[in-house]
Amino acid sequence: MIEAQAVTVRAGRRVLLDDVSFTAQTGAVTGIVGPNGSGKTTLLRALVRAAPLSSGRIVLDGDDLRIRPRRWIARHVAEVGQRSEPDPSLRVVDEVSLGGLAEHGVLRSGGAAFDDRVADALDAVELSHRAFDRLSTLSGGELQRVALARALAQGASHVLLDEPTNHLDIRHRLEIVALLRRIAPTVLIVLHDLDLAAEVCDHVVVLHRGRVAGAGRPAELFRPPLLDAVYDVTTHAHPGPDGRARLSFSLPSPLPLSSSHEKESA
Numbered sequence: 001m002i003e004a005q006a007v008t009v010r011a012g013r014r015v016l017l018d019d020v021s022f023t024a025q026t027g028a029v030t031g032i033v034g035p036n037g038s039g040k041t042t043l044l045r046a047l048v049r050a051a052p053l054s055s056g057r058i059v060l061d062g063d064d065l066r067i068r069p070r071r072w073i074a075r076h077v078a079e080v081g082q083r084s085e086p087d088p089s090l091r092v093v094d095e096v097s098l099g100g101l102a103e104h105g106v107l108r109s110g111g112a113a114f115d116d117r118v119a120d121a122l123d124a125v126e127l128s129h130r131a132f133d134r135l136s137t138l139s140g141g142e143l144q145r146v147a148l149a150r151a152l153a154q155g156a157s158h159v160l161l162d163e164p165t166n167h168l169d170i171r172h173r174l175e176i177v178a179l180l181r182r183i184a185p186t187v188l189i190v191l192h193d194l195d196l197a198a199e200v201c202d203h204v205v206v207l208h209r210g211r212v213a214g215a216g217r218p219a220e221l222f223r224p225p226l227l228d229a230v231y232d233v234t235t236h237a238h239p240g241p242d243g244r245a246r247l248s249f250s251l252p253s254p255l256p257l258s259s260s261h262e263k264e265s266a
């Protein structure tokens with residue numbers, strides 16, 4: 001379980017996160033959504049102590065992060081993020097094996113049990129056949145799956161994912177979505193696609209300008225008044241074939257450019 005309690009993060013005089021509180025429960029997938037620049041990545045960075053808190057605290061399964069060494073955090077929290085830039089000269093299997101670094105250190109191997117974990121992780125993301133290829137030869141989507149395999153190999157109790165389906169085709173996206181529930185007991189995922197968030201998340205936190213604009217079950221939260229205000233759009237909800245509403249969006253009013261263009265052509 002991850003608890004953010006009144007978390008505030010500043011960069012100079014700028015407030016990036018303002019009094020943010022939420023709980024990501026064990027056994028659940030919790031989504032973080034919000035417009036560009038609303039603080040989602042900053043929040044993930046705060047959760048691994050990469051962004052220092054000005055005030056508030058973050059608690060992981062009852063442990064206050066401030067009093068835990070970074071190595072402890074690395075063992076308990078895996079990141080799959082936009083920020084990770086692996087060495088392109090590494091082989092796929094080596095990058096995935098780095099998932100064991102915090103557990104058994106640089107100089108020791110994790111033994112046969114860990115090798116099996118690496119092999120299982122590669123299998124889960126369908127990259128066993130590329131195990132000995134250099135990362136430089138992989139596509140964006142394949143690299144994303146390598147990052148996920150590394151998190152799986154790490155076996156951390158908490159996994160933080162920043163837009164993990166960005167470069168994935170439809171099939172691999174579905175596979176990653178199916179994997180989410182068994183990747184770790186506590187999963188926190190940043191997503192831009194609200195339909196996907198509604199599909200995969202049990203609970204969602206909506207950030208807006210560094211503050212929590214709403215939190216709850218996606219079906220209750222993803223409704224016009226909140227989404228219109230947060231994204232500055234007009235939200236339309238359509239009943240989906242499975243009973244779950246699908247969302248579409250339009251601009252709240254015609255753009256000034258289009259109205260002047262219409263006048264000119266009239």
Ligand SMILES: Nc1ncnc2c1ncn2[C@@H]1O[C@H](COP(=O)(O)OP(=O)(O)OP(=O)(O)O)[C@@H](O)[C@H]1O
Nearest residue numbers: 011012014016034035036037038039040041042043
């Ligand atoms: N070190 C920093 N110094 C100053 N401003 C920063 C710093 N880091 C982030 N910001 C600003 O804080 C805001 C939140 O950034 P963040 O990357 O957390 O947003 P986000 O919600 O992840 O955005 P996106 O959806 O575009 O990825 C942005 O306006 C960003 O420019």
